[in-house]
Amino acid sequence: xxxxxxxxxxxxxWEVAEYDLEGTLEGGQAFGWERLGDGWEGVVAGRWVWVxxxxxxxxxxxxxxxxxxxxxxxxxxxREDLAGMLATFPDDEPLxxxxxxxxxxxxxxxxxxxxxxxxxxxATKQVVQIREMVRLMRExxxxxxxxxxxxxxxxxxxxxxxxxxxxxxxxxxxxxxRAPNLLMAARAVAEGRLELGELRRLxxxxxxxxxxxxRGVGRKxxxxxxxxxxxxxRAFPVDVWVRKALARLYFPRARRLTARRIERFSETHFGPxxxxxxxxxxxxxxxxxxxxxxxxxxxxxx
DNA sequence: ATCCAGGACCACT
DNA sequence: AGTGGTCATGGA
Numbered sequence: 487x488x489x490x491x492x493x494x495x496x497x498x499x500w501e502v503a504e505y506d507l508e509g510t511l512e513g514g515q516a517f518g519w520e521r522l523g524d525g526w527e528g529v530v531a532g533r534w535v536w537v538x539x540x541x542x543x544x545x546x547x548x549x550x551x552x553x554x555x556x557x558x559x560x561x562x563x564x565r566e567d568l569a570g571m572l573a574t575f576p577d578d579e580p581l582x583x584x585x586x587x588x589x590x591x592x593x594x595x596x597x598x599x600x601x602x603x604x605x606x607x608x609a610t611k612q613v614v615q616i617r618e619m620v621r622l623m624r625e626x627x628x629x630x631x632x633x634x635x636x637x638x639x640x641x642x643x644x645x646x647x648x649x650x651x652x653x654x655x656x657x658x659x660x661x662x663x664r665a666p667n668l669l670m671a672a673r674a675v676a677e678g679r680l681e682l683g684e685l686r687r688l689x690x691x692x693x694x695x696x697x698x699x700x701r702g703v704g705r706k707x708x709x710x711x712x713x714x715x716x717x718x719x720r721a722f723p724v725d726v727w728v729r730k731a732l733a734r735l736y737f738p739r740a741r742r743l744t745a746r747r748i749e750r751f752s753e754t755h756f757g758p759x760x761x762x763x764x765x766x767x768x769x770x771x772x773x774x775x776x777x778x779x780x781x782x783x784x785x786x787x788x
Numbered sequence: 789a790t791c792c793a794g795g796a797c798c799a800c801t
Numbered sequence: 802a803g804t805g806g807t808c809a810t811g812g813a
Contacts, residue, residue, distance in 0.1 A: 514794055605794075608793095608794055608795080609794085609796065610792080610793050610796090610808090610810090611793060611795095611809095611811085612792085612793045612794085612811080612812060613793090613794070614811090614812075615811065615812080618811090657809090660809085660810065661810095662809030662810055663796095663808040663809055663810095664795095664809080701796085702795085702797090703795095705795090705796095706794070706795060706796085707794090707795070707796085710794070725795080726793070727794065728794080744802085744803075745802095746802075746803090772794085
């Protein structure tokens, strides 16, 4: 291990059979983790935290004393039975490939507002560009959080804070045409017209419909928020990579694949942990298969 | 230079 | 229900 000094902070570690920290923290489901030493630093539940490895264990360090570790255990999912979830996947070749190439990949349980804001900004952007937008919003508008050794970092800005800005301030964070959408979403949440926490108790379809009532939130962004921020494990976001993966791996002979057909397949084929399966397909496609596929692979031509 | 990126929306069919 | 244009911005 080679992390930051703990100072007056605390250290905790968990025995975890398989956990791919890099694929999970940098793989396009969260956008705020930065490399530090042999691990990553970020802000979770309003606390600075460093996450890395200690041999076979996943380790977390805080800058300040903490009374419990539930907030980061839940975020990382270090107590969850990954093998048990993978065992619920359908036994098919595409998933066998994806599981073999992404061993230890997991789903994070993120803050719902942060997930909504980040994925609202994700439209037609690469992961590195989303990270840059998020970094700018954090640096310019995020609340200060005490870091290690006297450093100060910033949390992702609250809905209340973003709702107080004007469109220009968000465009200055490189949001482009997404700026007015994020501003309206921030206002809806800040004014209590949309209570994200309440959505957890709704059926998937109803929670999705509520999210899609926001301008700029379509099916894909809604499913990201449901899966990464609200704990709906069957939500299955279909972006360009997942569409390519499904087309190439499951429908190699289809000449055309409508969104409706993809949707029905994803809802029925993958089981209770469909969202996790989606993340395996996404990561596998983006990191291993992307270059070989070249352009236009969504239609399954050979 | 051209295409494309963890899309959504609108106007037409 | 399915297509095409448009919206910013920057990677590859």
